[in-house]
Amino acid sequence: MHELGIVFYIIRDVKQAAKENGVEHVSAVVMNIGEVSTIVPEYLTDCWRWAADKEDMLRGCELKIETVPAVTHCDNCSSDYPTVKHGKTCPHCGSTRTWLLSGREVEIKQIEVKT
Amino acid sequence: MRLNKNTIFVTLMDEVKVIEIKKSIFENNDRDADLLRAELKSRGVYLLNLMSAPGSGKTTTLIQTINRLKDKIRIAVMEADIDSDVDAVKIKSATGIPSIQLHTGGMCHLDAEMTRQGLDNTPLDDVDLVILENVGNLVCPAEFDTGAVRNAMILSVPEGHDKPLKYPLMFSVCDVVVINKMDVMPYFDFDLDKCKEYIKMRNPKATVIPVCAKTGEGIDAFADWLLGQVREWKK
Numbered sequence: 645m646h647e648l649g650i651v652f653y654i655i656r657d658v659k660q661a662a663k664e665n666g667v668e669h670v671s672a673v674v675m676n677i678g679e680v681s682t683i684v685p686e687y688l689t690d691c692w693r694w695a696a697d698k699e700d701m702l703r704g705c706e707l708k709i710e711t712v713p714a715v716t717h718c719d720n721c722s723s724d725y726p727t728v729k730h731g732k733t734c735p736h737c738g739s740t741r742t743w744l745l746s747g748r749e750v751e752i753k754q755i756e757v758k759t
Numbered sequence: 760m761r762l763n764k765n766t767i768f769v770t771l772m773d774e775v776k777v778i779e780i781k782k783s784i785f786e787n788n789d790r791d792a793d794l795l796r797a798e799l800k801s802r803g804v805y806l807l808n809l810m811s812a813p814g815s816g817k818t819t820t821l822i823q824t825i826n827r828l829k830d831k832i833r834i835a836v837m838e839a840d841i842d843s844d845v846d847a848v849k850i851k852s853a854t855g856i857p858s859i860q861l862h863t864g865g866m867c868h869l870d871a872e873m874t875r876q877g878l879d880n881t882p883l884d885d886v887d888l889v890i891l892e893n894v895g896n897l898v899c900p901a902e903f904d905t906g907a908v909r910n911a912m913i914l915s916v917p918e919g920h921d922k923p924l925k926y927p928l929m930f931s932v933c934d935v936v937v938i939n940k941m942d943v944m945p946y947f948d949f950d951l952d953k954c955k956e957y958i959k960m961r962n963p964k965a966t967v968i969p970v971c972a973k974t975g976e977g978i979d980a981f982a983d984w985l986l987g988q989v990r991e992w993k994k
């Protein structure tokens with residue numbers, strides 16, 4: 645499953661960041677997930693619970709998800725518009741010379757540590 | 760890029776310490792893939808990443824292509840299909856070329872690290888071209904750079920000509936799109952011109968090659984493209 649694979653990458657990067665910051669236990673991880681990243685947030689948190697609890701450093705650690713809206717830019721008329729609503733075709737001028745500005749993010753925003 | 764100390768800001772909020780990271784989970788993989796590509800360049804080995812939905816005809820196309828190229832260049836195959844060594848056995852018996860089975864551990868894609876492990880088990884000094892048959896899936900493999908020189912994908916006629924609209928990322932990362940199963944065109948309302956138009960919307964530079972892997976029709980064009988790629992890479 646896609647989300648489980650993603651969870652393993654998150655765990656690897658979080659453990660590395662924790663180590664570099666001398667952190668022993670992480671209480672929460674905040675993710676930026678793009679609207680068109682193909683990741684289903686509920687699956688991601690389910691997989692996270694299962695995998696994170698197997699790691700001492702991440703036992704009980706919460707995965708918080710913040711959604712990044714998908715925005716497309718039109719090269720023809722230089723406008724930005726919401727991707728999910730209008731897709732590849734610019735709603736202002738009808739051009740398809742458009743490209744995704746944001747919305748594909750799968751990014752670790754921050755980790756939180758109880759002091 | 761290794762996580763760099765000065766990109767981390769520590770702030771105190773009540774009794775919770777927040778450490779900002781701002782790091783894409785694809786970043787490590789992108790770096791590993793670039794490294795792998797540079798190494799392959801210096802060793803004169805071309806890696807092709809072949810992707811498609813399950814059953815589009817990756818294995819059949821590979822067999823036809825290898826049989827046209829195996830007297831001209833030295834080829835090895837890495838199989839990452841979930842339905843395990845069935846394909847590896849098929850390739851070996853139909854072409855005489857050995858193939859290595861990669862274990863993805865249930866993962867839906869291969870990343871650069873797994874590809875490197877596969878290549879470590881390939882006699883790279885005796886090979887000009889390695890073809891990777893990726894996991895049958897149109898979503899996840901598109902997101903992970905394997906370190907291949909080029910990505911190719913196969914779209915078969917029964918899947919429909921609007922697939923480039925449904926899987927935009929996959930089509931935007933592929934330099935070649937092979938349209939397979941041309942023999943069944945009469946039974947489907949597949950519009951080849953529309954399909955080409957949709958592919959160009961995703962990637963204006965993509966080469967589109969219609970083939971019938973079953974009979975071998977059109978495979979010469981794909982084999983020629985690949986041979987040209989390998990020769991250019993080894994210069």
Ligand SMILES: Nc1nc2c(ncn2[C@@H]2O[C@H](COP(=O)(O)OP(=O)(O)O)[C@@H](O)[C@H]2O)c(=O)[nH]1
Pocket residue numbers: 811812813814815816817818819820895939940941942943970971972973974
């Ligand atoms: N009619 C037709 N069937 C094909 C063609 N190419 C492959 N197939 C069949 O499609 C099925 C899946 O092919 P395979 O190469 O195993 O697909 P893979 O899963 O992508 O490796 C097999 O039954 C093939 O015989 C073709 O050009 N025409």
Ligand SMILES: [Mg+2]
Pocket residue numbers: 817818840846892
């Ligand atoms: Mg196969």
Ligand SMILES: [Zn+2]
Pocket residue numbers: 718719720721722723734735736737738739
């Ligand atoms: Zn516009």
